[in-house]
Amino acid sequence: MPRWGRKDMANKDLLQDHRTRVGTERREKTRARLLECALLVFAEKGPGAPIIDDVITLAGMARGSFYNYFRTNEELLDAVAAEVTDEWLRVIDPIVRLDEDPAVRVTCGTMLLLRVMRSYPLLSAFLSRMQIPSAGRELLGMRYLTRDVLAGIERQRFAARQPRAVIDIVVGAIFCAARSLSQEVLPDDYLDDLVLALLRSLGLTEDEAVRLVALPFPEIELDDQSLLKRTLERAEHRGAGA
Amino acid sequence: MPRWGRKDMANKDLLQDHRTRVGTERREKTRARLLECALLVFAEKGPGAPIIDDVITLAGMARGSFYNYFRTNEELLDAVAAEVTDEWLRVIDPIVRLDEDPAVRVTCGTMLLLRVMRSYPLLSAFLSRMQIPSAGRELLGMRYLTRDVLAGIERQRFAARQPRAVIDIVVGAIFCAARSLSQEVLPDDYLDDLVLALLRSLGLTEDEAVRLVALPFPEIELDDQSLLKRTLERAEHRGAGA
Amino acid sequence: MPRWGRKDMANKDLLQDHRTRVGTERREKTRARLLECALLVFAEKGPGAPIIDDVITLAGMARGSFYNYFRTNEELLDAVAAEVTDEWLRVIDPIVRLDEDPAVRVTCGTMLLLRVMRSYPLLSAFLSRMQIPSAGRELLGMRYLTRDVLAGIERQRFAARQPRAVIDIVVGAIFCAARSLSQEVLPDDYLDDLVLALLRSLGLTEDEAVRLVALPFPEIELDDQSLLKRTLERAEHRGAGA
Amino acid sequence: MPRWGRKDMANKDLLQDHRTRVGTERREKTRARLLECALLVFAEKGPGAPIIDDVITLAGMARGSFYNYFRTNEELLDAVAAEVTDEWLRVIDPIVRLDEDPAVRVTCGTMLLLRVMRSYPLLSAFLSRMQIPSAGRELLGMRYLTRDVLAGIERQRFAARQPRAVIDIVVGAIFCAARSLSQEVLPDDYLDDLVLALLRSLGLTEDEAVRLVALPFPEIELDDQSLLKRTLERAEHRGAGA
């Protein structure tokens, strides 16, 4: 009865497949849960703080489970940073690349990042907690910003000359803005003025800076499945539950 | 024998006084020693790292003695930050106040701070280790810089309008510069270009920014008794000894 | 349709039987695989070391599967010890029993055991890892050795009188020899001299001891299906694979 | 008033000295307490067992205190083993060296060790717990025994020829005897017969072996301050208290 035999095999394979799929899904879900909780806790406490305990408590899982996913504190944070950065780059880079002009690109990248940070203070808090030296320049597309700034200097689109100086200004401004946005409610024109000042510092004329800032950049909408969104939802539940 | 008695008393008082004075001096000296070591260790290891052990080892004193001077870890760091800041302000503020123009003041304050940070990577390292949110805006005369920036905006000496945006740029740049200066050797024009760009961001014209940066600011010479100098000397000895 | 029904039943029974048999075989095979890996790992790491992870990795099976065969760690080790001992006794006891003389028996049992340990350092390593108190006296036919020693004392074939003292010497020597054989390459006459000294300690004359040691004991050849052989083969594969 | 000055100095020095002495004493006492408890626990549980918890509970001290003295489990055990061995050697070696004859030395060393082990089952238990490979041959003067055995073989005082074989027998016998003595009450002639058999195994004649065993070796009395004695006292208190 080869038909049965085949069907048996098929059943077995299907079962195997189903099991594998279910297992993988569960694993992914748990990992995602850890990342969400880590983002939350990390934004609150900053790096260097002992975090694992808080994370697993928040995630409602056992101590040992943590170590099935991350071996250290740091590995966890790296994973969070990488995830946040990846998500952001997937959203922002295609938009930034729509225009070739480095000035537009820098304006666009900076503006959209600042707007998202204003919309999501959790993101601001997270970013402001990062030690500038360690991960700062890799985070959230800083590297891409840097790329565009350098391009602008090279092509003499910007009057500024020392690339390092300019980059320190831009990156520093974003970090400080992250801190400000995570701690206070700022006036409406804070963002525009910040970007305006940054463009001035690059050596663009006032007129051009004003024009660039006024460009109609698209509104960014984060995917509901993004780490940031999921984390916020979790935070609300916790807030409601607590 | 009142005479004797009085004389005894006088002797005793004098002795007492002498003892008190000697005691106070010794106390100050020990405290100073702790601050030096703390500055060194903190600049090396950053916040969150366990430091007390290193500090007392470096200072060659017993664990318990530490607590005769500082009740907690944090108190120690606050004291270091306060001392560094005080020393800096005592040096810098009189110079900055020589000119009434907020633009000159900001240029002068920023330039001299950056120059000192370049001369003393220890200072850069210390500053770059500070978490921006906590102590950042009080440190090293940031508050005075802020004062001058605000004054310039109020008097419309600067084109920039949102004070908070401008301050975030200036403070952020200084922090990032601290990191850069503590980690790498930068080109000679890094400092000038950085200040130039900051002045541009404030809305000064290119010409004026160039003029300001070129002003002949005095060379700062730190007091040999300053915490920074003493710490460096200690570091050398340690380096030589190790 | 009883006929069909019966036939179906018959088919089903046969099928059931076949399944059962195949199942049992597979079960035995898996169990055997675990024993091999456990022997290997235990000989390497000794007691007290965490072994389950290594065992299942080596066996290429899932963590949970282990517990379908052994309820605990300890049960596994007991099973390995029992299996090794059983195999050894099945080989050795018939040979030892060929002669009635306790002196010949002790000589034969000891000599053959030592020879096998020299040929298979894995066995030496395993034995030397066992805690003497726990399993020592049951292991590898120690009990039979003991039996023959006691018989010899009872029949005054040996001059020695305190059975316990003699047994401690023999068992202790074998354990120490296991350690030596598993760690170093020893001179050719090590084994003969060891047995000779043991026979002396039993109170045999030098002449007789020499004669006994020189007896032409058969070469032991282990069954290829024995745990020890299978384990060695596995070890080679691993060695080659790694 | 130089006299006063001097006296002050003297006072200070005395005080300093007193403090140092008191501190050192306390430290020594605590360390001693840990060793006692470790010996007790170790004799009970064997190596590889998690021990620190038990030790500090028994010693009635805080978890952290342990780490002021030993960094790991193993370091603690090494210290215990070293202390026990040192104490034993200080007692035994002078006695053993009274005679030049290797046969007498081996007899004396073995006999006295076995007698002490019989008197102090704690010592037997400790020794029987040691893994033979690791520390075995350094422990409790095994090295000295070895030395004497080798000397005897070299000078052909013993008929035995393979030194390694003989040493494995002697060391193995002592370990097994340790186990036996720690677990059971043995007949009075157990010790004598054991040593007798060992001497036989070395190739001494029966007559000589009998003569050697019958030599009037001095009774060993352990110092009340020895680790073993202190540990026993502690054990009694615990027994009484529990």
Place this chain on the structure above:
DNA sequence: CATGAATGAGGGTTCATTCAT
């Protein structure tokens, strides 16, 4: 019966702080 994620008890270690001397 296989699987492997989840568990959590158990043990290890650090380090800021206290306190008797």
Place this chain on the structure above:
DNA sequence: CATGAATGAACCCTCATTCAT
């Protein structure tokens, strides 16, 4: 006020075992 042993809370991490699929 110096000293440094003692403290213990807080963390870190492993690994035998369970259990839902």
